[in-house]
Amino acid sequence: MYNIKDYKNILIQIRMVCLSPERDTQGSESFYQPKMAFMILFLLLCLSFILNTTNAQPRNSIIRPGSSLSPNSNSHWLSESGQFAFGFYRYGNGFSVGIWFEKIQQKTVVWTANRDDPPFSSDVTLLLSTKGRLIVQPKQGQEILIASASQLASSASMLDSGNFVLFNSSSAIIWQTFDFPTDTILPGQHLLPGHSLVSNASETNHTRGKFLLVMQTDGNLVQYPVDSIELEAAYWNTKTYGAGDNVTLNLDSNGTLYLLNATALLVQNITEKASVSGKPIYRATIDADGIFRLYSRSFNQFDNWSIQWSSSENKCDPKGFCGVNSYCTLMDRDPVCQCPPGFDFIDQGQKDLGCHKNYNVDACTGKSEQMFDFDELISVSWEVDAYSSLSSIPKDACREECFRDCNCEAALYQIESQLCKKLKLPLRFGKRELSGQVITLLKIGAALDRGGERKQKELRVDVLIIIISCLTLAFLVVVCCSVLVYRHRNVRKKGISNLDSNGLVEDVTLRSFTYEELKHATNNFTDNIGKGAFGTVFRGVISNGSRIVAIKRLDKVVAEGEREFNNEMKTIGNTHHKNLVQLLGYCHEGSNMLLVYEYMRNGSLADFLFGSRLKTDWEGRIAITLNIARGILYLHEECETQIIHCDIKPENILMDEKGCAKIADFGLAKLLMPNQTKTYTGIRGTRGHVAPEWWHQNSPITVKADVYSFGIMLLEIICCRRSLDMMFQTMKQYL
Template sequence: MALLFSLFLLITTCIIFTTQAQTTVSNISLVSSLSPTGDSHWLSESGQFAFGFYPYGNGFAIGIWFQNIQPRTVVWTANRDETPFSSHATLLFNTEGRLVVQENQGREISIIGNASFASSASMLDTGNFVLFNSSSEIIWQSFDYPTDTILPGQRLSPGHRLVSDVSEANHTSGKFQIVMQPDGNLVQYPVGAVKHNTAYWSAGTFTAGDNVTMNLDNNGHLYLLNATGFIIKNFTETVSVSCDPIHRASIDADGIFRVYSHSSNQSGNWSIRWSSTENKCDPYGLCGVNSYCTLMDRNPICKCLPGFDFIDPDWTDSGCRRNYSEDACIRKDQNFEVQDMNSLSWEEDPYATFESISKDDCREECRRDCNCEVAIYKNLKQVCHKLKLPLRFGRRGTGGRVTTFVKIVTGFQTINEGRVKKSKLRMDFFITGIASLTVAFLVLALSGVIIYRHRIQQYKRISDQRDARFVEDVTLKSFTYEELKSATNNFRDSIGRGAYGTVFRGIISNGRRIVAIKRLERVVDDGERDFRNEMKAIGKTHHRNLVQLLGYCYDGTNRLLVYEYMKNGSLADFLFKSNLKINWEGRLAIILNIARGIFYLHEECHIQIIHCDIKPENILMDDKGHAKIADFGLAKLLLPNQSKTFTEIRGTRGYVAPEWHRNMPITAKADVYSFGVILFEIICCRRRTETNVPDNEAMLVDWVYDCFKANEVSKLVPEDEVDKKKLGRVVKVGLWCTQDEPSSRPSMKKVILMLEGTVNIADPPCPTSIVSSQSLE
């Protein structure tokens, strides 16, 4: 106890000394400015830290770095997820007391939020950049808004986090984060997946209480401090106070949190003093989808499952995809086997679970189910989970407690094998036939060249006319494949994967605009006319609740679409993964947003578009909290054999309407059914199926109807106080939308009227009953 008290006095003394030292720093006055050229920056008093422009990507970023340590070590970046600034930009501390960047186009960007009315600024020797008011009080400081690093004297407060960079050279937000939770626990998660089963490291202090902070002192001592001033957790050993070395604590691009030290203000590498884990495969999501991490000489290596190849062989953490056709199981013209993979773990999001089942039965359950791509068998509990792709967070190290069953195709050539054999066959045919065709070739060569040139000229004239008509019809920007390859850094920054392909984050317009670029897969090989028609349809749609399409690529066999970038992610993230819960009124607004977007596609668009895959993952959220529908119209771009019969199911299990299974024509009412399921998920803040709830609540649609029938709809919402009349109306709308018979479901126009309270709503029957007497058209 005496040692802890002495340490606390020492820390307090250091803080007081630091505060006194800060007051001696010369201030940066109003109207001061910096430019990216000429090594222009503002130094701290000792020259240890610099604030200003530094070279980044194809331009410049604004940040804080160690001035005397080479190579440059950046510890804070302003607006890290925005595009780099050009060499013509100017950083200005303007007369309003705001720090802004002015570009030659006249655009002005604030780099520290809305802080204003500052009288001066300082780059302090602690590495903290601060703004002062006229009373010399700090009104903003970079220490309150860390990116991936904290410095001595800086603390990470409850509810705050550090987010890794994408790489050492790319300072945009990466895959990993470390969060100082309000319960006092320090935890590491993948970005966008903050839940207990995705934590890959924690301090284990979840009972420490409120107001616990993470701190780093000048001696490299990293510790957790509670509200009473006591250290509740040490991560590094305490050493005597010394001017050297220099320290920092950073969450690195590989997902590991480390404390670094540097022996002097000169060139040289940083030394690792402490790290959250020594196993470099521990961070969830280090490898991409459908791949797993394994160690080779203590270094992480990403590997694909059997039957899968890397999406980008040059960037192995981009994930993997099948090397055979996705619908091979449905066609029933191929043989399948299930291969066992031991000691692998994955994020578990099963669509079906079986208990008290043998390993062989689990393997067989997956083999005969075309929806099952992978099965996870827990050997000790005898539990079998059936999963669809994509798989996430794969890594070795379950000690044989888990077996992964992977379904692969046998008895036919995979895509890559087929290409190789086809190439060999062509070569053999060429070698065999060349001798007999030599004489004939020489005779016909001249005439062949003449005919070929003539046809090429004709083709070019037709192609030019065709492309001209295409440009006239589609008011979108046309990109080449190389342009989009460059915009996405060779398709390395994957931000999601859906039914139609992979989505990448890209930068266009000379680095001025961030976009989402979807690389379509499984599109028709010979459907140029279909693609053009679909582009015309999508290009002419414009609605505030649809994600805007900005451009396209039709280049050889490559089909890509360029959309506006929605940095707040999907509705699924908001509802099921985020700690920030949407209130009741906000959820109602989202429901209306989605309804209006679907109504536009069904009735206001110049041609009717049936989405076919309405689900929370395809609803994206803009920065104002408005919901926008994505992937509309893309169903028509799929391979023909996925829609040639009425029984071929499109969409996502649990959201597809019953008529998909009944050999019935698919109409706009299929989207209405999917909307009804999403409506229930939004008001209840839970998935359509749950396993950790009572059996009568597991199926959401059934539970909603039971609560409605028992006049207990208030059980459905997590809030204590919700307008029961409004809730009852919304529930009735959802029950009508999820009726078994398409004719019993309302049109989206009537859905909106019912949600707005414009029309009365009759009590709906059970969604699974056959109702044909009443139509709500």
């Protein structure tokens, strides 16, 4: 391929040939014949067009000053192919400004503006001002700057490369998101010397997290914990230090990560060309767990991102994954933070924050031997920040040396070299090793229990007293067990299915929320995502913003609302299947009755069949059909209490992020108990999906009602149209 400079040289040479005379065999000067001159002129015009096209920016959908976006209507600007979008995306209880892949169902954000700022409310406006600045304007308060260049911006554009740019009046780029990456780089993007990628705090929290990928000015690409950018804290690097001060990290369209110096010479291929069929898309991201990964994905809406390469296979490698005084260990290949003996988690809800001592004995004031114990952690290493080292001594001698030194709170003993290193708290970068050659000796308080009272290290008791105590205890256990068995039998006779004063069963193991908790989680019930026969569904965030849920508020005007709520508790509390939407909790405070479900990111099956621009292929539709059938089979034959849904339709089939179909609203149907097979019900389903004998007649409901509805829905899945569509002519309204 020629570059711009090559094309210019070719044009210059052609011009020289065209403008210079040619001597004939007689020595006289003559010009090219008209036909040859025309061919050369045509070639000149073609090359000029190529040169102009190469110099021109791929500007599509040019955004002029005065153009604006709002979260609730025109919320984004698309690139030319529609691959990328720039604008507002939903985040937490509000919105953020960023760039994401638009053509895939799974929302994958690759750039975020002002990522540490709180979410915007729904009444703000994103504006390319007439002064050439990109700003967010709230209804009240000060405007927030998104992008500003040293020159006035005459226009902007979302490019197909995933780069959002500002142009000056000469169509030159004066600002671009590629120069200010967050946690991701895209094909064609360069991570410049002195620049870095910073991980997100979590998968759902895009504020700056714990880990950093730095393109250093010495040519080395290095990963650090954010709060410890020092050589000892690095946990991965390309070992290319000394390669120069202008080395950049690059990702090409073939999925190759590589380092390039200022003279365009290859320094190192970090990955080889990815062997992925078709035309996949790529991104390289430092994830919230601290590992730098290269991802690929096809354009199939049900595909997930596939990992092509990662900087580490051990998820405990990133230093600082666990906080101070805690160490990382793998359980089923997933990292888990644990506290050593004598320590408790600072926050049980966020175990990665670290641990603190659960005793309050000071090592330099309590010098009595009875004040301390030593506990050993096998194969757990820490950051080697020793204030003193002793070589060629046995482990017991290391323990003794640490005990005598009031400054020593732990010792790291290396078995093979017999090296003893004395450490002070806090301990950092703890990690379980596989070598088994490291022992951590922890000096923990033995004198105080959690209440602060003295423990006796040795307790001598007369043998007779011990025997009597044991017999007494055994007698009490027998009495207690007898009482419990007696009470249990009485409860069984009375019927364990009786409701309490609020109409709720006692054995439900779901989480109970307060109304205020759910009101706060849904931002005062402002994010309405749907409405069904029994109530309205809102989007909410629980667990300190780490989990998105769907919260259904049952309508107070429903005459049997409380009874249906109790049915939901009794049934779904003991109903679990991968093709049923999972109920996580509930709220029942007076007239406020709410249910908390897992959040299904991809909407309903109706969205896929009737509303999506990307139609599902045959394999996808077959998989969806089998998922629904398995869920119905479980409701009818496999769960403890038979359940008839009575309203099987695409709107009640929800899709998770993997494209798996799950049945929703089954807990609101009339339950069929084993001795009530002829029960009549007032739930009549949706016209077009329910069998005529149950729609027009007062016939008893059986499982056949769901089978009929499933058959109608199967036709809709095959034909990708509704069974009853009033948009068609009269004869074609019914499928």
